[in-house]
Structures are given as C-alpha cells and as structure tokens.
C-alpha cells in the first residue's frame with residue numbers, strides 16, 4: 001500500500017496528461033502505424049461523446065442492454081453491405097462485433113476448427129492445419145497455438161506476394177481453414193483470393209479473408225480485384241472498425257457465410273451454478289464504448305463518407321509512393337493494393353547508392369515521422385522477405401504529403417550508402433552464452449541481463465533504444481525462440497511495477 005496522499009480529480013487528469021506527453025503523437029500524420037487519423041476532428045469528438053454515453057453498459061448481455069444489440073445489428077449490416085455479403089438465403093452473411101482484429105482472427109479459426117472436427121468422428125480429436133501465406137497476420141499463429149492447429153505458412157516471393165499455385169498445392173482435407181489477406185500488413189499485397197477461395201470451395205474447405213486492415217478502405221478503393229463475399233468460396237471475413245473505420249481501439253467485425261458457421265463461434269454453458277453463459281466472442285464482460293463510438297461514426301459518415309475519406313487515402317498513398325519512387329536507393333516492395341506500403345533497399349543500384357530501410361526509419365524518427373521497422377524473414381524454402389519499413393497511410397496524410405516527402409528525402413540522404421546494421425558481435429556473444437541455434441532459451445532474469453548489455457532499460461517507459469536498426473538486425477538473426485523471449489522480456493519489464 002502506498003502512503004502517498006490521494007489526488008483530487010483535476011490533479012489526476014493533469015497527471016494523465018503529463019504521462020501522455022511521452023506518447024507518440026496520435027494525430028496529424030506523424031506516425032504511420034498503430035493509429036488511423038481521418039484528419040477530421042468532428043469524427044473524434046463524435047466518437048468521444050458516443051463512447052461516454054455507452055460507458056456504463058456491459059456488452060455481456062444484449063437482452064439487459066438492447067442498445068448494444070441495436071448498435072451491433074447496424075454495424076454488422078453496414079460492413080456486410082460494404083463487402084457484398086448476401087442478406088437473405090442459406091448463404092446469408094451474419095456476424096459479430098469483437099474487440100479487435102486479433103479476436104476476429106482467433107474466432108474465425110476456432111469456428112472453422114470446430115466445424116472441421118464435427119464433420120466426421122475420426123476428426124473429433126485430430127489436429128487440422130491452418131494454411132496461409134507467410135505474410136498472414138501473426139494473429140493466425142496465435143490462433144493456431146491457442147486452438148491446437150498446425151500452422152502452415154506458405155512461402156512467398158521476396159516481394160511478399162504469394163502465388164495461387166503454391167497455395168493450391170498445399171490444400172488438402174486436413175486443412176480446416178485457408179486464410180488470405182486483403183491486404184497483408186507486411187507487404188500491402190492483396191493475395192490471390194479468387195483462385196484460393198474457388199479451389200477451397202471445390203474441396204469443401206473454408207476460406208477466410210483477413211480484411212482487418214483493408215476492410216473499411218478497399219470497398220471504395222479504385223481497381224481492386226474482387227476480394228470479398230462476391231466470391232462464393234469466401235466463407236468468413238474480418239474487418240476492423242478501429243482501423244480504417246476510424247473508431248477508437250476495441251472494435252472489429254467478423255462475418256460468416258451462413259448462420260451455422262457463425263454459431264460455431266459461440267461459447268455457451270448451463271453447466272455451472274451461475275447465470276447461463278452465452279458468449280458470442282472470446283470475452284465475457286465487455287465495454288460498449290468502442291462499439292458505440294464505431295456505431296456513431298458509421299451513422300455520421302455512411303458509405304459516402306467512407307468513400308470520401310478513402311479518396312483522400314488513395315491520394316496520400318499515391319503521393320507518398322511517388323515521393324519514395326523519386327528517391328534514389330529505396331523502392332516500394334512488390335505491388336501493394338490499398339493503404340499500406342513497405343519500403344525496401346533498391347538492390348538494383350550499387351550498394352553505395354542504397355538506402356537501408358531501417359536506417360531510413362531511424363532517420364525519419366529524427367525528422368519527427370515514425371515509420372515501422374519490419375525485420376527480414378527467412379522462410380522455410382530459404383527465400384528471404386527483406387527487412388523493410390512499413391507505412392500505414394491514413395486520410396490525414398493527404399495534407400502532409402509534401403512535408404513527409406521532404407523529410408523522406410532528407411532522411412534518405414543521411415542513410416544512403418550506410419551498410420545495414422551488422423549484429424555479428426552480439427550474435428557471437430549470444431552463441432558463447434549458449435543462446436545460439438539449437439541452444440537454450442533465456443528465462444526472465446537471463447533475458448533481462450542480455451537486454452541490459454544491449455543497452456535496454458534506460459528508465460521507465462524508455463526501455464527501447466532510440467535507434468532500432470541494430471535491435472531489428474539481431475531479432476532477425478537470433479533463433480526465433482530466443483528473440484521472442486528477449487522481446488517478451490522487454491515488453492514485460494516496461495510495465496512491471
């Protein structure tokens with residue numbers, strides 16, 4: 001127990017504001033990941049007020065709080081219409097509001113697994129496969145671990161694209177669900193959804209479109225190949241309202257083709273002495289605030305409003321891609337469709353002209369813009385998807401393109417010709433300590449000692465070094481379980497009292 005005097009409410013809020021001063025700026029297009037700023041303050045204000053009205057509710061029971069059911073109905077109907085889900089018939093599209101993309105992905109997998117197991121008695125205790133391109137969001141690895149499926153990542157080309165043939169060659173009866181993305185977060189590529197969903201349908205395999213990222217932008221994006229419920233083989237689809245729906249964090253939509261698929265997502269039990277439990281999603285009690293905020297934004301914007309905001313995102317994306325293309329030494333990875341691009345070193349020019357994307361990201365941070373470091377990834381077939389810098393492009397950036405482009409040019413100038421970070425010394429030390437390939441995995445104390453040696457732990461909340469390029473290079477080359485233990489320890493220590 002602390003003996004510090006209690007604070008009055010005004011002082012508490014001042015303290016919170018002080019804490020917030022150390023956060024990355026959430027508005028104004030300064031951070032190109034994590035947050036989705038429509039650049040329209042009235043949308044934030046509306047979300048704020050709606051969230052406050054719904055704050056006392058508990059989403060656990062929509063019969064006690066019918067406003068929750070009404071808002072969920074409206075949101076599911078809106079997203080269903082945006083992604084062309086049929087409203088009637090046995091293939092009608094129904095769904096749920098979840099707490100975010102990860103929960104939507106987890107539930108899509110759980111549903112498919114339960115249906116796969118129920119399809120025949122010899123499958124009842126079997127372990128099916130979860131098939132997806134290697135660029136599918138990590139939430140699917142989490143789902144495979146949580147729900148006991150074998151994660152089967154299909155290798156992609158170095159530009160992050162996956163071929164339909166390589167996906168199709170791995171479709172078999174032990175696949176409970178095949179996942180495709182619209183688009184994939186690391187590359188911005190839209191997977192070959194038509195080919196994969198057609199083939200899955202022909203074999204009676206469920207196919208999930210992960211549109212958590214693009215689901216509220218692609219419906220209004222020009223020139224996207226058909227990617228949604230217009231394809232008959234698409235059996236479920238996730239779309240996050242807290243991304244390009246512009247709602248505060250905590251709200252996503254998961255849609256299923258047919259009521260039976262949706263219902264197998266539910267957990268219900270009467271086998272305890274308490275109230276009968278029916279949870280459509282993973283959580284029990286849940287906040288209605290993000291739901292109400294999303295509902296209010298959708299009521300306010302409607303499809304036309306989203307079309308307008310998407311047009312600004314399209315303009316910003318084109319402007320930023322053009323700015324990047326004009327800079328010697330960097331290139332856009334692959335052929336992105338939608339509001340994400342990844343910048344890589346242009347390997348077609350001599351090394352002295354190349355711009356390493358992680359040095360670029362570090363230099364951009366000095367310019368006041370945060371772009372996201374993505375470590376390279378060597379796949380099962382040996383093909384390496386190179387390390388890159390991810391950019392999530394939001395409507396607010398439309399007004400900032402010239403400033404962003406100028407910062408990118410200056411940052412590239414400073415990074416050009418610098419060799420990628422080389423973690424050889426750190427790797428050798430790790431091997432000596434027994435954490436090399438095939439070696440041990442550090443526990444909390446050892447992981448923290450290693451992190452301290454690597455310069456982490458400067459002070460509360462500032463545990464991460466300001467230049468991330470060396471850390472990312474190490475993360476890429478360490479055995480995955482070791483890197484995962486180190487990163488888990490870092491994040492755990494940040495919040496440890």
Ligand SMILES: Cc1ncc(COP(=O)(O)O)c(C=O)c1O
Nearest residue numbers: 100101102137139185210212213
């Ligand atoms: C394609 C895709 N799927 C799933 C997710 C997970 O979403 P969340 O962070 O809301 O859990 C993300 C997040 O960026 C994503 O881009």
